[in-house]
Amino acid sequence: xxxxxxxxxxxxxxxxxxxxxxxxxxxxxxxxxxxxxxxxxxxxxxxxxxxxxxxxxxxxxxxxxxxxxxxxxxxxxxxxxxxxxxxxxxxxxxxxxxxxxxxxxxxxxxxxxxxxxxxxxxxxxxxxxxxxxxxxxxxxxxxxxxxxxxxxxxxxxxxxxxxxxxxxxxxxxxxxxxxxxxxxxxxxxxxxxxxxxxxxxxxxxxxxxxxxxxxxxxxxxxxxxxxxxxxxxxxxxxxxxxxxxxxxxxxxxxxxxxxxxxxxxxxxxxxxxxxxxxxxxxxxxxxxxxxxxxxxxxxxxxxxxxxxxxxxxxxxxxxxxxxxxxxxxxxxxxxxxxxxxxxxxxxxxxxxxxxxxxxxxxxxxxxxxxxxxxxxxxxxxx
Numbered sequence: 249x250x251x252x253x254x255x256x257x258x259x260x261x262x263x264x265x266x267x268x269x270x271x272x273x274x275x276x277x278x279x280x281x282x283x284x285x286x287x288x289x290x291x292x293x294x295x296x297x298x299x300x301x302x303x304x305x306x307x308x309x310x311x312x313x314x315x316x317x318x319x320x321x322x323x324x325x326x327x328x329x330x331x332x333x334x335x336x337x338x339x340x341x342x343x344x345x346x347x348x349x350x351x352x353x354x355x356x357x358x359x360x361x362x363x364x365x366x367x368x369x370x371x372x373x374x375x376x377x378x379x380x381x382x383x384x385x386x387x388x389x390x391x392x393x394x395x396x397x398x399x400x401x402x403x404x405x406x407x408x409x410x411x412x413x414x415x416x417x418x419x420x421x422x423x424x425x426x427x428x429x430x431x432x433x434x435x436x437x438x439x440x441x442x443x444x445x446x447x448x449x450x451x452x453x454x455x456x457x458x459x460x461x462x463x464x465x466x467x468x469x470x471x472x473x474x475x476x477x478x479x480x481x482x483x484x485x486x487x488x489x490x491x492x493x494x495x496x497x498x499x500x501x502x503x504x505x506x507x508x509x510x511x512x513x514x515x516x517x518x519x520x521x522x523x524x525x526x527x528x529x530x531x532x533x534x535x536x537x538x539x540x541x542x543x544x545x546x547x548x549x550x551x552x553x554x555x556x557x558x559x560x561x562x563x564x565x566x567x568x569x570x571x572x573x574x575x576x577x578x579x580x581x582x583x584x585x586x587x588x589x590x591x592x593x594x595x596x597x598x599x600x601x602x603x604x605x606x607x608x609x610x611x612x613x614x615x616x617x618x619x620x621x622x623x624x625x626x627x628x629x630x
Contacts, residue, residue, distance in 0.1 A: 277314055277579060280341060281321035282352040283377075284328040288456055289480070292510065292558070293354070296377065297323070299555060300562030301351075303547050308570045315574055326354050329426070329455050331361040338362045342369040349373065349585050351569060352562075355480070356380030356428035359391060366390050372586045376565035377558050379504040380428020381435055387608030390582075392589050394527075394565050394602070394610055398432050398503055401525050401615045403439045408617065409501045409523060410443055415473035419449035419498065421463060421487065422478040426455060429478040432503055436476055448472050453487075455480060460490045468496050475500045485514030492518040499523065507557025512624040519620050526618045527561050527599035529628040530554035540598050554625050557599075564597040571595060 281301060283293035301321060309318045324341070326334045341347050342365055349372040353359050356378045366373065366388045379395040381402075387393065409415070418440055422433035440447055449470035451463040464487075467475065475491070475498045477484045484505055492515075499521070505511055506524030528537060540563060544555040555563070572588045573579065594603045605611045619629040 274317060276318040276320045277573070278320045278322055280324040280347065280350050282324040282326050282334075282350055283354050285323050285325040287327055287330070288482075289328050289354075292481070292508070295509075295556070295559055296352075296562040299544060299548060300559040301566050303543055304563045304566035308567065314570060314579075319570060319573070321351060324350070324352075326358050328354050328358050331358055334358060335361055335365070339365055342366070342371050346580070347371065348580055348582055351565070352376070353378070355426070356382070356431075357426055360384065360427050363388050363391075371582055372589065374565055374569055374589075376561040378428075381431035383427060383431055389607060390586055392604055392608040392610070394561050395504055396525060396527070396612060396615055397610070399435055402432065402435045402503060404615055405525050405617060406436070406439045406501065407443065409474070410445065413474065413499055415445065415499070417446045417448045417470070417472045418474045418476055419467040419470050419472035420447055420476040420478070421451045421453070423480065423483060424452045424454050426480060429480070433478045436478065453483075455483060457483070458486065460487050463487070464490050464494050464496065467491060468494055472498050474498055477502050477505075479505065481505050481508035481510035482514050485511040485519060488515045489518050504557065506618060506620065507626060509556040509624060512620055517622070517624075520622050522620045523629055524618060525615050526557040526626050527564070527616065528557060528626065529616055529618050530625045531627050536596060537598050552623060557626060560598050564599055568592075568595055568597065
């Protein structure tokens with residue numbers, strides 16, 4: 249018994265010394281930043297890194313870092329939309345106990361691809377840009393998402409849109425090989441059915457197709473009152489451009505993909521007037537919003553633009569990460585970091601007040617509905 253007591257006491261002393269050492273160290277805290285840094289979505293990955301993460305890190309480190317230690321990221325390529333190689337990379341990181349957590353990972357498809365491994369090894373993931381409805385029964389206990397819950401927001405958006413626009417028929421589309429678009433379109437179909445809105449055209453295609461003549465012909469023949477699209481931003485923008493070029497001018501209502509600048513750019517501006525939900529609106533007068541827009545404009549040199557919603561998500565999430573890590577006694581404890589997210593409570597961000605309640609489920613006060621202005625800015629839609 250005495251030997252056991254001595255052992256436990258020694259372990260407690262080691263833990264205390266480690267905690268003190270981490271608090272006193274001035275070495276940078278380096279974490280993997282997982283995003284698409286190659287392949288068809290490289291612009292999306294680079295934009296989050298350059299316009300969201302790096303400016304946030306600069307502000308954090310200039311104001312004391314994490315209890316005196318600089319916070320740094322190193323790039324980890326997810327290779328989206330492929331998942332096989334990233335899964336192998338993820339397993340190596342997950343089994344390396346010197347890595348306390350992962351930031352990013354990107355799309356819902358990629359996050360879901362590591363779900364089973366995550367439950368096995370346990371490593372916190374702060375995933376700011378995963379926006380699809382969640383398929384598994386939980387978040388594995390370690391995934392902290394940041395985007396609005398599609399399953400909750402889509403029904404509210406569609407019902408409000410019908411009340412204001414009085415549409416009775418809809419043409420819908422989704423991407424066949426993307427988890428987010430598949431789960432989101434299921435929600436859309438059910439809500440439209442419950443609302444007694446007739447789906448007159450229901451089409452699909454794969455990621456990164458370029459010719460949508462067949463799908464556009466179906467929509468044109470159906471002559472819908474409203475168009476819903478569930479795709480990655482570039483696909484949605486390209487598809488909409490082809491719809492508009494063929495004279496299909498029905499109102500577009502969509503999910504959080506409206507918040508990506510790629511949607512507006514690849515539509516060649518034809519996405520103006522689209523309605524959806526996003527993390528923020530550029531005309532929100534709150535100082536936290538306008539201060540970041542000013543910072544973003546100084547970084548990018550785009551005085552007449554504003555950051556897209558996924559860049560905002562990255563910027564917000566890095567700042568939240570810093571707040572959470574400052575409350576952790578042992579930076580090497582994955583469990584302590586995980587628990588700190590749950591205990592953080594409500595946090596004020598560019599995208600409003602947020603908190604995590606259980607299993608990584610983010611809670612927000614209310615959804616933010618937006619419309620795209622002529623120059624691609626997200627404006628409040630009331």
